[in-house]
Amino acid sequence: MRTIRFLLQKEFLQIFRSKAMLRIILIVPILQLLVLSYAANYEIKNIAIDVIDRDLSPWSQQLVSKILASGYFKLHRHTFSEQEALDDVAGDRADIILVIPPHFERDLVKENKAQLQLLVNAINGSKAGLANGYANSIIRDFNQQIRTSWLALDKHTGPARIEITYSNWYNQRMDYKVFMVPGILVVLVTLIGAFLSGMNIVKEKEIGTIEQLNVTPIRKYQFILGKLIPFWIIGMFELIFGLLVGKLVFDLPIVGSIGLVFLFAAIYLWVMLGMGLLVSTFTDTQQQAMFIAWFFVIIFMLMSGLFTPVESMPHWAQQLTLLNPIAYFIKVIRMVMLKGSGFSDISMYLLIMFVYALVMNGVAILNYRKRV
Amino acid sequence: MNPIITRSLTKKFGNFIATNAITFEVLPGEIFGFLGANGAGKTTAMRMLCGLLKPSSGEAFVAGYNVYTQTEKVKKSIGYMSQRFSLYEDLTVKENIRFYGGIYGLSNxxxxxxxxxxxxxxxxxxxxxxxxGALPLGWKQKLSFSVAILHDPAIVFLDEPTGGVDPVTRRQFWDMIYEAANSGVTVFVTTHYMDEAEYCNRVSIMVDGKIEALDTPVALKSHYQADTMNDVFLQLARGK
Known part of the structure; x- marks a missing residue:
């Protein structure tokens, strides 16, 4: 026990003496939280639109101003030349073209129907889909308005559409940040666990001090604990720190028990630390360790449901997330913080993490024994 | 019992025999020079004696402990200074001493x-x-040696301790080695400087995994009819 205390003391001295480390621990999380939470957003605003209004009637103008007033679209320009508008799309200056044909108002009044053309740049499929959806719903709304104002008195031709209204549970204002911040906290904790621990061990190999430690009576388990415990503590600190920033800056809701989040994080961190340890056993330089850890973390992260829902992945990829520790933590932290899930709701995931931590560290220690 | 005893100590890596059945004993309190060209098998032998490497066959006892089964006890009884500087450059002198003292189980x-x-x-x-990290190299080496014998080990292993150090510091370093030997520590040292070999009580010379010669410098010189240890070394190392 005393040996581990000396090892811990040494590690903390080195960590707090290293400016790079302090920056990683204190500044990176704040930047990551602020930048990612504001930037990683699925709501698309400022879709640039070109309008070709060949009708120039009060109704066509009303439609255009209704679209622009929605807040989703930003007028790039009015034009009468289709070629000009297409050039704008080609040059990435416009995302969508609305063509209002001549006699739009006349057709609307006389024939009770009129046509519009919507050209959408679909390079970014999801953006195009959303733009199309927004535009369509505004036009539908516009249509409704016309029917009501013209024909409301006639009970046969009056408004006939059924309007569906939504109530969004757990994130009522559909605030994307509320959804993102817990996930980003997971990323933070993950980086500390998977990168710093492994790199720190490999650093001792690089500078040759590991050889000196190997001839001392330090046991392997003492060395490993001495290396992993500091980063476990830092990881937990990072979570507290991140939660505070989230609370202060984003007014992050914490519906469930925060203790549950910490309990899960405590076990989850051992999975990541085990991974770092494993990486350190088959690498000799910090660069190698970083690249290998990066490879796994980036795959885990992209497939974790942080940015895209797991449910929209193909079946085989969904099966793979069963092995993805990051996916579990993201799921659990969202469940607890946003929905208020309790211990019984996440106990299965806790158990999975616990087994995962045991296996990961077991393999790492076996491998460590063989090589060093 | 002598502090280091080996009998037919052998280490094979696949088909390659790094250390071929070496047998020797080191006497208490002596400075034992362990010479050999690069790749002669010195480092392998030393790593086995320090409990870092399991021998393939043969026997070895260090400070009376079996290197196969009692590696932890071996490690407690020895000090080790490698050719690579191995104190922590980002810790202070005091912190380094405290750390190494602590892990060898010294009380506060x-x-x-x-x-x-x-x-x-x-x-x-x-x-x-x-x-x-801010100290000059010579100081670092002396500090390194002092830390290696901080816990009063029975034996200290020095692996090319004076590489890259200026002649004055080397001389001072050897004064420290003598002082340690006089206080009863057995010193096992490898070196490529033949003038340093002259300072040793006894010297062994390894060639291709085997110990080709083992005696006092004076006896070796007269046996090989050489003026200096350098000539002895060249005759043996080049002989094959």
């Missing part, structure tokens, strides 16, 4: 006393709070 009081003693002996009381 012992660490305190030893630290004061060591700083005074090396004359670096003023630099105690400085990062080791």
């Amino acid at each position: 009081q012992q660490i305190k006393d030893k630290t004061a003693q060591l700083l005074q002996k090396l004359g670096i009381e003023k630099e105690a709070g400085q990062l080791v």
Whole structure:
């Protein structure tokens, strides 16, 4: 026990003496939280639109101003030349073209129907889909308005559409940040666990001090604990720190028990630390360790449901997330913080993490024994 | 019982025999020079004696402990200084001493006393709070040696301890080795400097995994009819 205390003391001295480390621990999380939470957003605003209004009637103008007033679209320009508008799309200056044909108002009044053309740049499929959806719903709304104002008195031709209204549970204002911040906290904790621990061990190999430690009576388990415990503590600190920033800056809701989040994080961190340890056993330089850890973390992260829902992945990829520790933590932290899930709701995931931590560290220690 | 005893100690890596059935004993309190060209098998032999590498066959006892089964006890009884500088450059002199003292199980009081003693002996009381990385190489090597014998080991292994050090510091370094030997520590040292070989009580010369010669420098020189240890070494190493 005393040996581990000396090892811990040494590690903390080195960590707090290293400016790079302090920056990683204190500044990176704040930047990551602020930048990612504001930037990683699925709501698309400022879709640039070109309008070709060949009708120039009060109704066509009303439609255009209704679209622009929605807040989703930003007028790039009015034009009468289709070629000009297409050039704008080609040059990435416009995302969508609305063509209002001549006699739009006349057709609307006389024939009770009129046509519009919507050209959408679909390079970014999801953006195009959303733009199309927004535009369509505004036009539908516009249509409704016309029917009501013209024909409301006639009970046969009056408004006939059924309007569906939504109530969004757990994130009522559909605030994307509320959804993102817990996930980003997971990323933070993950980086500390998977990168710093492994790199720190490999650093001792690089500078040759590991050889000196190997001839001392330090046991392997003492060395490993001495290396992993500091980063476990830092990881937990990072979570507290991140939660505070989230609370202060984003007014992050914490519906469930925060203790549950910490309990899960405590076990989850051992999975990541085990991974770092494993990486350190088959690498000799910090660069190698970083690249290998990066490879796994980036795959885990992209497939974790942080940015895209797991449910929209193909079946085989969904099966793979069963092995993805990051996916579990993201799921659990969202469940607890946003929905208020309790211990019984996440106990299965806790158990999975616990087994995962045991296996990961077991393999790492076996491998460590063989090589060093 | 002699501090180091080996009998037919062998290490094979696949088909390659790095250390071929070496048998020798090191006497208490002597300075034992372990010479050999690069790749002759010195490092392998030394790593087996320090408990870092399991021998393929043969026997070895260090400080009376079996290197196969009692590696932890072996490690407690030896000090080790490698050719690579292995103190922590981002810790201060004092912190390094404290750390290594701590992991060898010295009590806090012992660490305190030893630290004061060591700083005074090396004359670096003023630099105690400085990062080791900022010290000149010669100081680092002397500090490294002092830390290696901090826990009063029975035997200290020195692996090319004076590589890259200036002649004056080398001389001072050897004074420290003598002082340690006089206080009863057995010194096992590898070196490529043949003038240093002359300082040893006894010298062994390894060639291709085998010990080709083992005696006092004076006896070796007369046996090979050479003026210096350098000539002895060249005759043996080049002989094959």
